[in-house]
Amino acid sequence: MKGQMVYTGIRVKDMDQSVRFYTETLGMKLRGRAKNKSIQGEWAQLESSDTHQLLELNWYSSKSPLYTPWKRGVEMDHLCFRVDDLDEAVKVLEEAGAKRLGGPYLTPGWKMVDVSDPNGICIELGAPARSRRSRRR
Amino acid sequence: MKGQMVYTGIRVKDMDQSVRFYTETLGMKLRGRAKNKSIQGEWAQLESSDTHQLLELNWYSSKSPLYTPWKRGVEMDHLCFRVDDLDEAVKVLEEAGAKRLGGPYLTPGWKMVDVSDPNGICIELGAPARSRRSRRR
Numbered sequence: 001m002k003g004q005m006v007y008t009g010i011r012v013k014d015m016d017q018s019v020r021f022y023t024e025t026l027g028m029k030l031r032g033r034a035k036n037k038s039i040q041g042e043w044a045q046l047e048s049s050d051t052h053q054l055l056e057l058n059w060y061s062s063k064s065p066l067y068t069p070w071k072r073g074v075e076m077d078h079l080c081f082r083v084d085d086l087d088e089a090v091k092v093l094e095e096a097g098a099k100r101l102g103g104p105y106l107t108p109g110w111k112m113v114d115v116s117d118p119n120g121i122c123i124e125l126g127a128p129a130r131s132r133r134s135r136r137r
Numbered sequence: 138m139k140g141q142m143v144y145t146g147i148r149v150k151d152m153d154q155s156v157r158f159y160t161e162t163l164g165m166k167l168r169g170r171a172k173n174k175s176i177q178g179e180w181a182q183l184e185s186s187d188t189h190q191l192l193e194l195n196w197y198s199s200k201s202p203l204y205t206p207w208k209r210g211v212e213m214d215h216l217c218f219r220v221d222d223l224d225e226a227v228k229v230l231e232e233a234g235a236k237r238l239g240g241p242y243l244t245p246g247w248k249m250v251d252v253s254d255p256n257g258i259c260i261e262l263g264a265p266a267r268s269r270r271s272r273r274r
Contacts, residue, residue: 002164005185005192008145010213010258017255025233026218026260027139048142048218053190055142055216073210075258076147079192081163081185096162118154121147121212123163 001092003081006126007045007054011077013070015042015059022046022055040064056080078114078122086111086127098123138229140218143263144182144191148214150207152179152196159183159192177201193217215251215259223248223264235260 012018015033022028023046031054033044041060047053058077060067068074083089086104093115094100101122103113111129114122149155152170159165160183168191170181178197184190195214197204205211220226223241230252231237238259240250248266251259 001162002186003162004188005163005165005190006188007190008192008216010216010256012256014255021233021235021255025138025140025230025235026142028142049139051141051143051219053142053144055145071210072257073208075256076213079145079147082188093162096158098158098162118151118158119147119149119212120209 001083001089003083003089003125006080006082007056008079009043009056009058009077009124011074012057012059015044015057018057019044019046022057028055039066041066076121078124079117080124080126083125083127086113086125089113089125089127090115093123093125138220138226140220140226140262143217143219144193145216146180146193146195146214146261148211149194149196152181152194155194156181156183159194165192176203178203213258215261216254217261217263220262220264223250223262226250226262226264227252230260230262 023030028046028048031045031047035042040063044057046055090113098115101114101116105112106129109129110126112124112126114124117123160167165183165185168182168184172179177200181194183192227250235252238251238253242249243266246266247263249261249263251261254260
């Protein structure tokens with residue numbers, strides 16, 4: 001199966017503070033930032049100059065279904081991979097030992113399922129969606 | 138200050154298992170893998186097809202100075218940024234509230250210092266070194 005790693009998503013304590021840090025201090029470019037009502041949170045996507053590595057910042061309000069109290073260990077939010085066929089990808093991943101963590105989530109044009117890697121890290125698998133409903137981001 | 142994000146470095150429980158997962162299951166390419174005597178550990182670098190996102194896997198033996206027992210929360214190892222002037226970068230980061238976590242570490246051609254981002258995540262800053270000694274990777 002072929003996957004494409006799209007970005008690394010970290011969780012942040014304070015969105016404004018982290019956006020300032022990664023843009024003004026470390027020179028990344030802000031590609032987009034939006035609140036998401038369905039997850040009661042906010043995301044921002046940053047791109048590094050030259051290397052084009054992508055970093056997503058995720059913030060969850062205390063009302064978000066994804067919220068947990070902040071403590072050492074919540075910073076690694078997820079790694080995002082694009083796949084062509086989501087059902088097939090989930091099947092292949094489960095056969096490789098991955099556990100299903102959540103989803104499917106729908107966003108305009110995309111359908112996502114969260115699975116775990118061998119270390120417990122959340123892998124967000126995303127594939128082009130056939131529906132236009134939006135549930136996550 | 139301009140930084141370039143080079144890769145995301147996660148920590149893994151079992152190097153062989155994680156390399157298999159990210160290459161055979163998720164289709165990334167193994168760009169390099171090496172043991173590092175000075176840190177009593179091993180790293181592997183993976184590249185995603187098409188998107189060229191880079192993921193580094195890090196494994197530390199129980200004798201490594203970077204070793205801690207595995208628990209939820211150690212998976213996010215570090216984000217690596219290249220900078221031109223390491224001393225200036227550390228100064229700018231510290232003025233922005235970052236804390237120095239370790240270093241300098243030397244590797245052939247590179248000098249690195251670890252600092253924290255506003256969320257406590259380790260940012261490895263790397264700049265071209267003037268020395269050829271090797272201490273880390």
